[in-house]
Amino acid sequence: MTYTHLTTDELVLIESYHRNNISVLKISQYLKRSRQTIHTVVSFFKEGHTALDYYKQYKANKKRCGRRKIHLPEDQQIYIKEKVSQGWTPDVIIGRCEKTIDCSMRTLYRQFKDNLFDATTLPLKGKRKPNGHKERRGRQAFKRNIAERKTDYPQFQTEFGHLEGDTIVGVQHKSAVITLVERLTKVIITLKPEGRQAADIEKVTNQWFEVVPRNLFKSITFDCGKEFSNWKSISNQKDIAIYFADPGTPSQRALNEHSNGLLRRDGLFKSMDFNQVNQSFVSSVASKRNHIPRKSLNYRTPLEVFLSYMDEEILSNLI
Template identity: 55%
Template sequence: MRTLYRLFQRDIFNVKLLPMKGKRHPNGYVERRGKAGRLGRSIYQRYQDYPHFQHEFGHLEADTVQGKAHQGAVMTLVERLSKVELILNIQQKSAECVNKHLNQWLSQQPKHLFKSITFDNGKEFTGWKEIANKHDISTYFAEVGAPNQRGLNENNNGLIRRDGLNKSMDFRNLPNALVQQVSSRRNHIPRKSLNYKTPIEVFMENITDKQLCYF
């Protein structure tokens, strides 16, 4: 793969835009920067608690994306069934900012609309107990060094880079309008995996009157 990408960079195939850049580390490499070990219940417990989670609505994957030179951050949440991308403009990558904005966002949603959140093991998610207790939502953590366990979230993080939140930007003072624009663009693109429906269409199809009664 890396050999092919080097050929692309030399313009041998006349390809200008590539979604990925190939592996940056050899096999067996484990990312440890900003990690605190597994912070809570393992993702494997999710399989036991929700044996049909692959086909259930309401399971989120969460991560943070930083700006240039690690300046500022946004938090990304992806609903697994509909593939809806939600972006919170948290401005700083800290547990305090993550909890503040995640609390505010969940408080605006119908109660029990979301069943679970699966985080990575970044230190910004050390306040997960407050989120779980306040909103009665199950929380899980992927294994350390296994981003593939949140593959949908990781892939969408790369896509929002291309859609406007690129690595050259300082995220400390991002306009909310820009964040909403990027999120809206991603949610209105038809997906083959959704039978050519858009993520927002599938999301709304799974909102029931019963759920809205608890709002």
């Protein structure tokens, strides 16, 4: 039979039976408890205590049960705070193994939950659209559907060179930054256009492709924003396939959406006017994220994985 602790009702009954001189054997039969359990409680009552005293003692003993909380050494706490300030998450700190941490990943997450470390630096949960929401954007007829990508590139999931793209819009929707993410390495590339019109997006994208080796990247998957309406010109001039996700389906470009959220936290805030910053600034924000190890990359940084596919001369022109 599964062991359970005595309830408060049972303690009151035992005290009542004891005061009426009912034997331990009878009480154990009435409550269907072992004789030893009843004997322990009755002995406590014989010392002049009450059921309330027994319950208070039980609660005090209960607090001492279980595993004691782990207190990390000061040098490990300093290391964790330093890495968290750089954008590392607890699973990356443990998995990267740069420094020995005397606890597991889950324990470290619990310490953030207990406010032993600053939990506000951890990634936030995503938002969901309300029930009945209908996407009204992205109904342009010009788009090349994402369904064609699987036919054109059967090895898409494991092949290097496929990008996901979008724009991050600044304050009052008057400025933007283009974000591109390589799917296999998760490296992020940010481009600063002069405006957010289709011509501005086309111009800066073509300029970037001028310094990229031809056919290094095979495809780009954009969302359905009108700022990408000049996609045919980019595709024809730079020999790259461009596709568009279905309206209201960010999960088809999940890596890019997640990366945009990280860039927002790292410096490309919604309240910022991107017309007031230059290419160096937006590149530095992406560079910070590219130097943070990722669990999905076996705790290597996106930059380390990206380097494994090309030499440093090509890389210097990209990031």
